[in-house]
Amino acid sequence: DVKVTQSSRYLVKRTGEKVFLECVQDMDHENMFWYRQDPGLGLRLIYFSYDVKMKEKGDIPEGYSVSREKKERFSLILESASTNQTSMYLCASNDAGRSNQPQHFGDGTRLSIL
């Protein structure tokens, strides 16, 4: 079974802090994704990475950056956290070579910015 692990289930930070959310997958997937989930809005893509050091902006990249130094790890960075970034953050991965395969999700990080 594919395992996508997010380092924290719950996180509380203060406005202006730099926040790191970490995600690791164990299936050697090329593609990794960061989403945020808000009630009524579904999941919105923040950033997508298709290889080490490669990234593409999603629908809502403002205020976020990402890092992919190793294939198995994809980090989401909130450069200067703001209260409107309080949300559930979900990481996902899938195999780029099998384009019809579903994405596999971690259990999420519920982030509160005070």
Next chain:
Amino acid sequence: AQSVAQPEDQVNVAEGNPLTVKCTYSVSGNPYLFWYVQYPNRGLQFLLKYITGDNLVKGSYGFEAEFNKSQTSFHLKKPSALVSDSALYFCAVRDGAGNMLTFGGGTRLMVKP
């Protein structure tokens, strides 16, 4: 641009009754369609997908979905609901050429005993 609409925020059904969760989509190329389920405090779990072929797709936990190209719909169905089916359900679409999924807003399914 691709989009997904789930017109019902919540669907209520009695245990043992059939259930339907609705999804309509818009995409420029051939649609790849997915249903996911989310239980409380968990990530999304894959239920089923339509890529090509038979319009009726069977998935996990007894769920199935019907692809209707003319109505651009991909409704999720189950013949007999269980209380344990109560969860948040997401429909998602991407075109055949892309990597990025677009999700609907989600539908909360409540199955009452």
